[in-house]
Amino acid sequence: MESTIEKKEFNITVYTENQIGLLNRIAIIFSRRKLNVESLNTSPSEVESIHRFNIVITETEEVVKKVARQLEKQVEVLKVYFNTNDDVIWQELALYKVPTDVIAEHVSVERLLREYGARAVVIRKDYTVFETTGHREETDALVNVLQQYGLIEFVRSARVAIIKDSDGFHAKLREFERLEPGEDVVENEYLNKGQKVFTM
Amino acid sequence: MDTLELKDKQAQGSVKTEELSGSQILLKGLIEEGVDTIFGYPGGAIMPIYDALYDFKKELNHILVRHEQGATHAAQGYARTSGKVGVVFATSGPGATNLITGIADAQIDSTPLVCITGQVFASLLGTDAFQETDVINITTPVTKWNYQVTDASEIPEVLAKAFYIAKSGRPGPVLIDITKNAQIQKIETEAYQKCGHIRSYRPYPIVRQSYVEQAAALINSAKKPFILFGQGVLLGNAEQEFKAFVEKSGIPAAWTILGVGAIPTDHPLNVGMLGMHGNYGPNVLTNDCDVLIAIGMRFDDRVTGRLDKYAKQAKVIHLDIDPAEIDKNVKATVPVWGDCKETLPLLTALIDEKSHNEWLARFREYTQKEIDQVINAECNPTSGELTMGEVINQLNTLTNGDAIIVTDVGQHQMVACRYAKFNHTRSNITSGGLGTMGFALPAAIGAKFGAPNKTVVAVIGDGGFQMTIQELGTIMQSGIDVKIMILNNQFLGMVRQWQELFNERRYSFVDITSPDFVAVAKGYYIEGQKVSERENLVEALKTMLNHKGSYLLEVMVTKENNVFPMVPQGCSVSEIRLK
Ligand SMILES: Cc1ncc(C[n+]2csc(CCOP(=O)(O)OP(=O)(O)O)c2C)c(N)n1
Numbered sequence: 001m002e003s004t005i006e007k008k009e010f011n012i013t014v015y016t017e018n019q020i021g022l023l024n025r026i027a028i029i030f031s032r033r034k035l036n037v038e039s040l041n042t043s044p045s046e047v048e049s050i051h052r053f054n055i056v057i058t059e060t061e062e063v064v065k066k067v068a069r070q071l072e073k074q075v076e077v078l079k080v081y082f083n084t085n086d087d088v089i090w091q092e093l094a095l096y097k098v099p100t101d102v103i104a105e106h107v108s109v110e111r112l113l114r115e116y117g118a119r120a121v122v123i124r125k126d127y128t129v130f131e132t133t134g135h136r137e138e139t140d141a142l143v144n145v146l147q148q149y150g151l152i153e154f155v156r157s158a159r160v161a162i163i164k165d166s167d168g169f170h171a172k173l174r175e176f177e178r179l180e181p182g183e184d185v186v187e188n189e190y191l192n193k194g195q196k197v198f199t200m
Numbered sequence: 201m202d203t204l205e206l207k208d209k210q211a212q213g214s215v216k217t218e219e220l221s222g223s224q225i226l227l228k229g230l231i232e233e234g235v236d237t238i239f240g241y242p243g244g245a246i247m248p249i250y251d252a253l254y255d256f257k258k259e260l261n262h263i264l265v266r267h268e269q270g271a272t273h274a275a276q277g278y279a280r281t282s283g284k285v286g287v288v289f290a291t292s293g294p295g296a297t298n299l300i301t302g303i304a305d306a307q308i309d310s311t312p313l314v315c316i317t318g319q320v321f322a323s324l325l326g327t328d329a330f331q332e333t334d335v336i337n338i339t340t341p342v343t344k345w346n347y348q349v350t351d352a353s354e355i356p357e358v359l360a361k362a363f364y365i366a367k368s369g370r371p372g373p374v375l376i377d378i379t380k381n382a383q384i385q386k387i388e389t390e391a392y393q394k395c396g397h398i399r400s401y402r403p404y405p406i407v408r409q410s411y412v413e414q415a416a417a418l419i420n421s422a423k424k425p426f427i428l429f430g431q432g433v434l435l436g437n438a439e440q441e442f443k444a445f446v447e448k449s450g451i452p453a454a455w456t457i458l459g460v461g462a463i464p465t466d467h468p469l470n471v472g473m474l475g476m477h478g479n480y481g482p483n484v485l486t487n488d489c490d491v492l493i494a495i496g497m498r499f500d501d502r503v504t505g506r507l508d509k510y511a512k513q514a515k516v517i518h519l520d521i522d523p524a525e526i527d528k529n530v531k532a533t534v535p536v537w538g539d540c541k542e543t544l545p546l547l548t549a550l551i552d553e554k555s556h557n558e559w560l561a562r563f564r565e566y567t568q569k570e571i572d573q574v575i576n577a578e579c580n581p582t583s584g585e586l587t588m589g590e591v592i593n594q595l596n597t598l599t600n601g602d603a604i605i606v607t608d609v610g611q612h613q614m615v616a617c618r619y620a621k622f623n624h625t626r627s628n629i630t631s632g633g634l635g636t637m638g639f640a641l642p643a644a645i646g647a648k649f650g651a652p653n654k655t656v657v658a659v660i661g662d663g664g665f666q667m668t669i670q671e672l673g674t675i676m677q678s679g680i681d682v683k684i685m686i687l688n689n690q691f692l693g694m695v696r697q698w699q700e701l702f703n704e705r706r707y708s709f710v711d712i713t714s715p716d717f718v719a720v721a722k723g724y725y726i727e728g729q730k731v732s733e734r735e736n737l738v739e740a741l742k743t744m745l746n747h748k749g750s751y752l753l754e755v756m757v758t759k760e761n762n763v764f765p766m767v768p769q770g771c772s773v774s775e776i777r778l779k
Pocket of ligand 1: 608609610611612613635636637638660661662663664665687689691692693694695
């Protein structure tokens with residue numbers, strides 16, 4: 001059995017209504033417990049008009065579970081899932097701006113692109129912008145290399161994650177819209193599907 | 201079209217869909233929701249609503265408080281005695297920020313409130329306009345839900361949602377901030393529709409029969425089961441269901457200070473109060489029982505003491521409507537989520553009818569020790585200065601446990617909760633989770649509006665009374681009948697007690713002087729007297745209770761009494777001290 005007291009990265013997926021102020025309501029559930037939100041992304045979801053938050057924190061499963069319940073308690077939150085990195089497919093996107101002349105002089109751009117899976121988005125006389133997509137280690141690796149060549153700007157996006165074992169939210173939403181939703185919208189953690197998907 | 205003209209036309213049946221202002225729509229909505237009492241205070245940004253209120257004086261009784269904090273506490277008192285939603289009006293900026301303490305109190309004690317605040321014109325939002333405060337963001341952490349209305353057309357739906365959210369599931373405070381333009385704006389409206397479903401909100405978790413069965417099996421096999429009950433029983437209107445469960449199971453039951461009254465104080469299975477200043481037996485035996493059955497309570501740290509030494513030997517059954525409470529502080533062996541009005545009968549049906557006489561006798565032994573070592577001296581002293589306990593004890597004799605007792609925060613609160621007798625539910629109104637000094641006076645006003653046929657006695661310390669003393673003005677103006685009993689120990693007693701016990705008697709700023717309270721009351725045309733001799737106490741209490749209208753009784757009590765038993769902070773419940 002996996003330990004619930006060991007800290008690790010958790011991906012929290014929150015399905016919500018689209019409402020002003022909800023971001024704050026969600027954020028304070030973390031800040032109140034002095035939890036550091038490592039990454040937060042809000043986007044549309046597979047269901048029209050339903051928003052999806054991807055939140056990453058490093059914590060024990062026990063704490064994550066409590067936070068997830070407090071999130072789900074919010075009126076405009078439909079559903080909360082939390083998963084370890086093994087349970088999700090996730091990506092982050094990074095952009096790097098470097099001086100074109102330095103790069104051209106010192107490194108083989110072609111090698112860079114191939115080794116780090118990067119793509120040149122813009123090439124101008126004064127600077128070049130590369131892009132990579134991948135896991136944290138991958139996007140970080142290129143930073144270290146480019147740092148030596150006068151990296152001008154670096155930015156990395158929040159994480160987006162897809163839950164491996166999820167069937168999506170369409171069917172769930174139909175349940176929620178019923179006056180008396182069936183049991184499977186309330187699959188709390190006592191009835192979760194074991195290792196695959198942690199859900200409340 | 202003004203209202204009168206409108207009413208005429210309506211009477212003639214010539215208007216199908218009415219054109220009304222946002223303010224009128226709001227007030228009509230309140231009436232549709234069954235509201236009859238509002239606690240509030242006007243100001244610039246809410247003036248259109250107050251202007252509309254002028255025409256609704258008959259339907260809506262507006263109580264003008266003296267400070268907006270008082271409005272929230274009054275609304276809490278009203279909600280707690282009546283079981284209805286308390287309604288508050290306040291203006292923007294300082295009016296709204298004055299509500300925060302009461303809203304936070306209502307949030308942590310699960311009290312249903314709908315607070316309406318005025319806001320600057322929508323066009324001025326974010327510009328630091330006069331009396332603009334970002335009340336939505338300030339109240340987000342302390343509300344169950346909040347919403348800013350900037351267009352009149354939103355009002356009916358938002359109001360309906362607000363009432364539904366405030367009172368359903370685990371109740372709580374809701375705030376609607378309405379910009380001034382939306383209050384003024386006139387629109388055509390249709391009939392008001394109440395809200396009964398929000399797709400993203402599930403106030404009542406689905407009851408799982410399998411957990412009920414597991415819980416029943418645990419209870420049936422238990423040798424030393426113990427029930428802890430909290431406000432959830434009251435909030436679920438489940439007193440009857442609870443009594444049936446307790447009586448069939450024969451299990452001793454102890455209460456949190458918000459749960460008291462769910463069964464009468466004198467019920468043979470009621471073994472007393474939990475927590476830091478609770479009774480001896482319930483605290484000690486928490487760490488001896490084999491099955492702990494928590495019903496509508498949330499294991500607050502004032503109840504549990506040191507968590508890692510709390511009921512570790514016991515299997516825990518936790519009945520709660522709020523899934524976020526399960527496992528939050530104490531791990532449940534079997535969680536039974538759901539409204540206890542629904543789950544308790546299911547459980548009662550499956551349990552064996554039993555009596556646990558030997559186990560119950562253990563509680564009685566501890567009770568006897570507590571009576572001998574603490575209670576007798578506190579409640580029946582024959583010499584020395586008056587004590588808080590004897591005042592409550594005498595009050596019990598006169599009210600026979602039928603009064604509503606509203607307490608402030610401090611030693612007198614603990615003494616009142618420990619010793620006051622309650623025959624009825626919804627009779628102990630106190631600030632439990634937040635411990636808000638200044639709560640009692642305004643809450644008592646609201647409590648009386650919520651239960652007009654009951655005697656309402658506010659028990660307040662000399663410190664806390666001075667925090668919301670201005671609400672005497674509300675009593676004066678509304679003519680409400682509230683008995684105010686100040687237990688004056690000339691100290692911020694509870695803090696002094698801690699300083700005595702844990703800070704080597706370094707009495708740092710707990711020595712508080714008071715005005716002549718009787719004279720102050722007199723200034724508000726409220727009668728009163730001060731009593732300090734034992735021989736005059738009963739007569740003074742009688743005078744207070746028999747007086748027609750509000751009355752203030754100041755009782756001078758001994759200065760340096762401590763409330764015992766006590767579970768010192770950081771100790772386990774079984775380390776409770778009798779002295
Ligand atoms: C608003 C607020 N401020 C401070 C406190 C901390 N506090 C808790 S009890 C207490 C003393 C209360 O004194 P008093 O009202 O005289 O009642 P007593 O304890 O003497 O019965 C204080 C200061 C509080 N609970 N609430």
